[in-house]
Amino acid sequence: MKRFVDLADFTRGEVQDLVALAQRLEHHPEPRSLAGKVLGLLFMNPSLRTLASFQSGMARLGGSSFVITPGQGTWQLEARDGAVMTGAAAEHIREGLPVLASYCDALGIRAFAAGEDLAADLADERFNAMAALVDRPLINMESAINHPCQALADWKTLDELPGPARRKFVLAWVSHPKSLPLAVPAATVHMAALRGMDVVVLRPEGFALPTTVMERARQAAAASGGSVAETANRAAALEGAQVVYAKEWGCTSHYGDEAADRELRRPLKNWCLRNDWFARAADDCRVMHCLPVRRNSAIADEVLDGPRSLVLRQAFNRLPAQMAVLHRLLRP
Amino acid sequence: MKRFVDLADFTRGEVQDLVALAQRLEHHPEPRSLAGKVLGLLFMNPSLRTLASFQSGMARLGGSSFVITPGQGTWQLEARDGAVMTGAAAEHIREGLPVLASYCDALGIRAFAAGEDLAADLADERFNAMAALVDRPLINMESAINHPCQALADWKTLDELPGPARRKFVLAWVSHPKSLPLAVPAATVHMAALRGMDVVVLRPEGFALPTTVMERARQAAAASGGSVAETANRAAALEGAQVVYAKEWGCTSHYGDEAADRELRRPLKNWCLRNDWFARAADDCRVMHCLPVRRNSAIADEVLDGPRSLVLRQAFNRLPAQMAVLHRLLRP
Amino acid sequence: MKRFVDLADFTRGEVQDLVALAQRLEHHPEPRSLAGKVLGLLFMNPSLRTLASFQSGMARLGGSSFVITPGQGTWQLEARDGAVMTGAAAEHIREGLPVLASYCDALGIRAFAAGEDLAADLADERFNAMAALVDRPLINMESAINHPCQALADWKTLDELPGPARRKFVLAWVSHPKSLPLAVPAATVHMAALRGMDVVVLRPEGFALPTTVMERARQAAAASGGSVAETANRAAALEGAQVVYAKEWGCTSHYGDEAADRELRRPLKNWCLRNDWFARAADDCRVMHCLPVRRNSAIADEVLDGPRSLVLRQAFNRLPAQMAVLHRLLRP
Structure with missing residues (x-):
């Protein structure tokens, strides 16, 4: 598995395998399985559950993570091709994304919809422009039109009924x-x-x-x-x-x-x-x-x-679901 | 020990035992004793010493931590029962707290006084409302009317005179x-x-x-x-x-x-x-x-x-004092 | 090595040794060499590369790090001697710096130029005032007039041509x-x-x-x-x-x-x-x-x-260059 950006990239059976792995990691910890691995977390938009569950999940597997929140302790990122950058954004995603990726073994990106052009958001243009610049295992932490981590956690929650x-x-x-x-x-x-x-x-x-x-x-x-x-x-x-x-x-x-x-x-x-x-x-x-x-x-x-x-159980299931994703992406 | 929210919950002898453990951990590191454990740190108010000393202390015991600062990279949290949430707060503590707790092995909460109603602050209503929603080992990182981590560090400092x-x-x-x-x-x-x-x-x-x-x-x-x-x-x-x-x-x-x-x-x-x-x-x-x-x-x-x-020594003592608290809360 | 604050503190041969160590760590990971060690990162100014590469580098060597960003989740720091502190700054560097240093095994400081007085900035007064208060291994993460981490990464990049x-x-x-x-x-x-x-x-x-x-x-x-x-x-x-x-x-x-x-x-x-x-x-x-x-x-x-x-390679080289610095500062 190279990327976890859309549940539709996987067959029903593959999703079931991921959920089974999530269940296993929930009940049988593997506290050293990702030792020495580093997860980068890039939040273009706010987060509580996603931030906490990814940092916790990576730690529970023995790995580490760092968090970048552009515009908050970091400069804003420009995404438009050919932009003459004389405004607020100090860095372009064409530098920012490959550089961040080069510091980690996997990168998670959260980039919400711009909310102006439906076609652009349906095509997930903002997320995909960033994703195209990353040559590492990649996780969609919620894009304009997708949230596969939530979907996987919800699948597990439904299985538990x-x-x-x-x-x-x-x-x-x-x-x-x-x-x-x-x-x-x-x-x-x-x-x-x-x-x-x-x-x-x-x-x-x-x-x-x-x-x-x-x-x-x-x-x-x-x-x-x-x-x-x-x-x-x-x-x-x-x-x-x-x-x-x-x-x-x-x-x-x-x-x-x-x-x-x-x-x-x-x-x-x-x-x-x-x-x-x-x-x-x-x-x-x-x-x-x-x-x-x-x-x-x-x-x-x-x-x-x-x-x-079921809302608290859904939220909890983000943790084992994402641990399964990290395990699958990073375990050699 | 299930919670460290008030020094008054402990006898003088129990506090002395905690200080003795702090002294031991200061001089005899146990860098693997909390391996695989995750500490969540929820700051409703700013911090320098508390943030740094808890993250460092957890790391020195082999564990990990994550930090959530609502209103800064995260939405604000509503605390009032029955609130019709059409304002700034996007999440209620009745979801936020149990969810954060479910991602970690222990949770620290900082929630200062609202500073409007003395009786409410003396009753530590804000902190207690959050604490009541947490079923994990819990640490008071400063509430309206209490700061047991500071008191424990100060006790150790006085012992050293x-x-x-x-x-x-x-x-x-x-x-x-x-x-x-x-x-x-x-x-x-x-x-x-x-x-x-x-x-x-x-x-x-x-x-x-x-x-x-x-x-x-x-x-x-x-x-x-x-x-x-x-x-x-x-x-x-x-x-x-x-x-x-x-x-x-x-x-x-x-x-x-x-x-x-x-x-x-x-x-x-x-x-x-x-x-x-x-x-x-x-x-x-x-x-x-x-x-x-x-x-x-x-x-x-x-x-x-x-x-x-003694102010620098007091501040340093936050580290071993809190390591003792973490050790007592999380060591099986 | 006690401090990494200026490349001019080192001979050409010493810099070459550091670059050689960076190359070794790039190709031969040492994932436990800084186990139990804690790096403090104090950012008086924004960062993306420096934050991510230091956190990742410390993690890849088995250590941990914490981040303090005054004015963002923390109060501002006063630096003027004798100041009567009735304004915005809640803490003086004379307390803040020694305290942070006491929580970690090495401390990185980023403090940009004030940009008002050339002589003061050339003398790196702001950074040096903070550095003088730190009795731990210290790293200059960019000061008014220096950026030795960048220079070391650039040296490695030039060597690779x-x-x-x-x-x-x-x-x-x-x-x-x-x-x-x-x-x-x-x-x-x-x-x-x-x-x-x-x-x-x-x-x-x-x-x-x-x-x-x-x-x-x-x-x-x-x-x-x-x-x-x-x-x-x-x-x-x-x-x-x-x-x-x-x-x-x-x-x-x-x-x-x-x-x-x-x-x-x-x-x-x-x-x-x-x-x-x-x-x-x-x-x-x-x-x-x-x-x-x-x-x-x-x-x-x-x-x-x-x-x-070469800009992406330069940025990547921040990671191994800084890992070499951390290794040299913290490895017993």
């Missing part, structure tokens, strides 16, 4: 004060489809996931025996749901238009996941969210503090 | 441009009392330590054969003093009222610890301060650079 | 939106002179390197069989050049005068290193720069992306 394989998986848009990127919803719908679940994307008008995202999920579903549908009808979506994965994202009908986004979400404050959403869901329907979550805006206290919530 | 056990210990209020929290004075008066010293709190009118702080110290003194008194009379306080522990703190008569605090401290610029304060102190009277210290505002150069000063 | 020993070395001033410090040009001219090269400093009027810098380089050249000259004549300087080391720095004729500096550099936008500069240089003339570099302001894309560029 008791009973028969879960079937109906609802990715439900929930309210947030402002626009958020498409990375997690895009990764989640694909992940659930690749597992062979019956995926329903529940979202208000104006927030449909982009066609390329839905199409990719449908292809994964086709190969795995699942399905992917989309609706704005909450009652229909939640009927019989076995997993509700709540997530906030920005409007796609007017992508990058903050004013339009604000208008569209103004009447949607009631898209806060509450207990009454589960009236016709499966009795043991569980709730997922990638965190951070705004309580009582996206999900009500009664749900987060209730027995349906 | 030559001659008979020191008796008269003066905690002296000194000048600072603005209000500072009560954590160190509260921890210090209790620590000296628990050692059985004769403690005098010297402070101007308006800066009396809260009754609950004094009462707790008196109880510790009663059990250890010491005493605790309070005065605004500098000459009386310093008469025969063997240790002067200088510290800045905010007015308590108008707690949280910045304007009143400013008025009260305006005429107190001469509360800067100078050599002439020691005219009637013991010849070998020593000076302590937890640092950082504002030179020539709180303590004059002539004192800090003179032979009475 | 094929063919006969390079002779003509041109340190060429290039354009930058604003004034930058003299640390790298001063270290570079001395480094090349100590190697015995024929050094030409090419810079526009107003940007002559200070006499003390040139004089020091001339003394090094005299001992090594090289030479040091200075000119504003680009064609003459580049004639037969075998290495062009591009660097930005501030005007020295009106040091610290931002308005004068701006006026002086306004007509100098064409001092951007382009392919046509090499018309009469040696065929295999190579280009160096310490990074970060502003593309198409200081150096054109066509040069940075062309075969002459």
Whole structure:
């Protein structure tokens, strides 16, 4: 394994192998397996879980890590080809990325969507421009349109649920004060489809996931025996749901238009996941969210503090999932 | 030992055992004793000594650490129950704390006083709300009303003084441009009392330590054969003093009222610890301060650079003291 | 070796030994040689390469490191003797530095020029005031007038060039939106002179390197069989050049005068290193720069992306060069 940048690069069986490795490392530590190895972590955007879980995971495998946060103790990085750099950015990614890569055995990059041009973000231009400059094992720590570490942790979390394989998986848009990127919803719908679940994307008008995202999920579903549908009808979506994965994202009908986004979400404050959403869901329907979550805006206290919530387990699973990725990338 | 959040949780003998372990680790390194262990460090407020000494101490014991500083590379954390999170904070402590704890073997938390409601700060509500969410070994890296790591380092520093056990210990209020929290004075008066010293709190009118702080110290003194008194009379306080522990703190008569605090401290610029304060102190009277210290505002150069000063030794002792705490918390 | 603060503290042979050690560590890892050792890294100014390469290098030798960035998660540090500290700085270097040093086995300090008083910066007053307070092995991670880590990495890079020993070395001033410090040009001219090269400093009027810098380089050249000259004549300087080391720095004729500096550099936008500069240089003339570099302001894309560029190799060499320094300072 040379890169972990997209779950779609792997077959269902390969993902299952990674999850099995994560389970093994969770229960049988290998505290010297990455001794002498160094992981570089480049955060173009803030982080709590990702930073802590990667540093901890690398340490638990006997390795070390360093953190670079441009614009905070470091200068900003320019990414445009041919730029005449007389502005704020003191360094270009064409120097910064190869140099950082040369200091480590693997590099993780977090680079969120610019949020202006949907096509550019769907093509993951910002992340890919940086990734193309790295000749070391590379990890996507969340890009404009992907978050494979979260998807892998969520896969493990779903595997841990008791009973028969879960079937109906609802990715439900929930309210947030402002626009958020498409990375997690895009990764989640694909992940659930690749597992062979019956995926329903529940979202208000104006927030449909982009066609390329839905199409990719449908292809994964086709190969795995699942399905992917989309609706704005909450009652229909939640009927019989076995997993509700709540997530906030920005409007796609007017992508990058903050004013339009604000208008569209103004009447949607009631898209806060509450207990009454589960009236016709499966009795043991569980709730997922990638965190951070705004309580009582996206999900009500009664749900987060209730027995349906898997959010802490999902977050914990970032640790063994990423340890498996590091092990696979760096273990000779 | 499950938690190190308050020196008052331990008997005098237990503290002495910790100090003995600190002395052992200072002189006989155990560079592999915490191999594979990970310490999480959550700083809600700035740090220099605490950050460096915990990271160094963990490394010297063979372990690793990671640092999270919300609001700086990470989002802010909400703490209020039932908050509708549509403001600046992107995550609630009810998710953030359990998640961070799940990534490490022990967690240190720094959370200063909000400085608005004396009762809330005396009850250490902010720190305790976070601590209640952590199911791992926990360390108080300074809360609203406590700083047990400093107190333990200071205990070791006092033990290192030559001659008979020191008796008269003066905690002296000194000048600072603005209000500072009560954590160190509260921890210090209790620590000296628990050692059985004769403690005098010297402070101007308006800066009396809260009754609950004094009462707790008196109880510790009663059990250890010491005493605790309070005065605004500098000459009386310093008469025969063997240790002067200088510290800045905010007015308590108008707690949280910045304007009143400013008025009260305006005429107190001469509360800067100078050599002439020691005219009637013991010849070998020593000076302590937890640092950082504002030179020539709180303590004059002539004192800090003179032979009475123990401040560098106190700061160094943070390292072995905290190594002892980590060893006790994490060594199987 | 007790300190690595200035390449001029070492003979040419001693530098060659360090470079040989760097080459050995690059090719023959010693992943346990600094086990249990802790490196403190104090950054008064931003960093990317230095931070990452020191943390990685220490980890690759089995040691650990911690990072302190005053003013960012930590309070600012006061350096003036006798200051009455009622302003922004909460701590004086007279406490901060000895304390940090007491937590580690070696300390690296980055402290750029204040850029106001040329004599003070040439005397490296800010760095030296801090260095004088440190009783541990010390590393200069770039001071007002020096950058020995960069110079050592550059020496290794020059050693790696094929063919006969390079002779003509041109340190060429290039354009930058604003004034930058003299640390790298001063270290570079001395480094090349100590190697015995024929050094030409090419810079526009107003940007002559200070006499003390040139004089020091001339003394090094005299001992090594090289030479040091200075000119504003680009064609003459580049004639037969075998290495062009591009660097930005501030005007020295009106040091610290931002308005004068701006006026002086306004007509100098064409001092951007382009392919046509090499018309009469040696065929295999190579280009160096310490990074970060502003593309198409200081150096054109066509040069940075062309075969002459050594900038990525220079940056990589920071890692083994600094590992050699750490090994020499900390290996018992």
